[in-house]
Amino acid sequence: AMLVKTAGVRYLVVLINKMDDPTVNWDQTRYDEIKEKLTPYLRKCGFKPGEDTIFMPCSGMSGANIKEHPGEQILSWYK
Secondary structure, three states: OHHHHHOOOOOEEEEEOOOOOOOOOOOHHHHHHHHHHHHHHHHHHOOOEOOOEEEEEOOOOOOEOOOEOOOOOOOOOOO
């Protein structure tokens, strides 16, 4: 994040991967926990979460929320 900011990148998309893992199972609580832990660091780097930073839950293995939205049954809490 520091290198990206010093390179002049103004916007950042943070993908929170492995949300399809059986221990997580697309849980909003786990997503919020990761987001809360990363936010102070990103602020130190000069990003403003909510303005120039977007967090996205995804699954790299299945491509869910990368290629297409996994569906309202699985990911109803994320818009």
